[in-house]
Amino acid sequence: xxxxxxxxxxxxxxxxxxxxxxxxxxxxxxxxxxxxxxxxxxxxxxxxxxxxxxxxxxxxxxxxxxxxxxxxxxxxxxxxxxxxxxxxxxxxxxxxxxxxxxxxxxxxxxxxxxxxxxxxxxxxxxxxxxxxxxxxxxxxxxxxxxxxxxxxxxxxxxxxx
Amino acid sequence: xxxxxxxxxxxxxxxxxxxxxxxxxxxxxxxxxxxxxxxxxxxxxxxxxxxxxxxxxxxxxxxxxxxxxxxxxxxxxxxxxxxxxxxxxxxxxxxxxxxxxxxxxxxxxxxxxxxxxxxxxxxxxxxxxxxxxxxxxxxxxxxxxxxxxxxxxxxxxxxxx
Numbered sequence: 001x002x003x004x005x006x007x008x009x010x011x012x013x014x015x016x017x018x019x020x021x022x023x024x025x026x027x028x029x030x031x032x033x034x035x036x037x038x039x040x041x042x043x044x045x046x047x048x049x050x051x052x053x054x055x056x057x058x059x060x061x062x063x064x065x066x067x068x069x070x071x072x073x074x075x076x077x078x079x080x081x082x083x084x085x086x087x088x089x090x091x092x093x094x095x096x097x098x099x100x101x102x103x104x105x106x107x108x109x110x111x112x113x114x115x116x117x118x119x120x121x122x123x124x125x126x127x128x129x130x131x132x133x134x135x136x137x138x139x140x141x142x143x144x145x146x147x148x149x150x151x152x153x154x155x156x157x158x159x160x161x
Numbered sequence: 162x163x164x165x166x167x168x169x170x171x172x173x174x175x176x177x178x179x180x181x182x183x184x185x186x187x188x189x190x191x192x193x194x195x196x197x198x199x200x201x202x203x204x205x206x207x208x209x210x211x212x213x214x215x216x217x218x219x220x221x222x223x224x225x226x227x228x229x230x231x232x233x234x235x236x237x238x239x240x241x242x243x244x245x246x247x248x249x250x251x252x253x254x255x256x257x258x259x260x261x262x263x264x265x266x267x268x269x270x271x272x273x274x275x276x277x278x279x280x281x282x283x284x285x286x287x288x289x290x291x292x293x294x295x296x297x298x299x300x301x302x303x304x305x306x307x308x309x310x311x312x313x314x315x316x317x318x319x320x321x322x
Contacts, residue, residue, distance in 0.1 A: 099263035
């Protein structure tokens, strides 16, 4: 039972690593050149602070997941420290996905009250890329939530796993 | 020592209740009428989905904090359930504060690449209100992070407190 629990945790960590890596790469490669009314411009993630935050947050989440994978698979235990770091990384990922989603929503729908027009009609490929990154980032958040909830369901794992 | 821990937890819960209540009320009362180029308009929180999400998230956080305060002060214990709910509420608060902050940043600075102009020059009072709500919301997130970290430092509290 303890071995099955450990394997389940390692699988979740690996999935978290994969999804945060995907999210960071897909966001970092999202750019598109477009011409509107003879004015040429380039849409890229680094033009928007929230998208940069998304990339940095997911890159940190990815490196952290990889480090914990190595630590856990080598048999070492830093139970409470890892639980505390899990909480902080989950909040970081939640924060950067939410901020990016809020901006992506304005990019898609605009905000007529503030006079902000939607831009996805002009840069559809860029918007599709960002949507893909957001989906991967969201999956990462769900996996980290599952990891945290598994700690709360079985707190003994904290000191054993 | 156990009594001091319990009092510290109750104090944190009370502060979390106060900050989420303030955040929800200050956001809900943020509106301003302005006239630009003879066009009259009203800025209010309900015009922006992220600000509505901020209000709803903090209202849920506020009600939850109050409920846990009653449960804990009446001597009942639902240790693991409350730890799991604490994690979910912390993520909800982190998410709604981040989303609102991302939009408030565009309102303050604009985004020249997307053609979104800043609006805080026209509705300064509205922006000040939103800033106040964001600060209160951010304090709520920090308090919930402290509550979660105190669980991870002393996991025995989960089943005792």
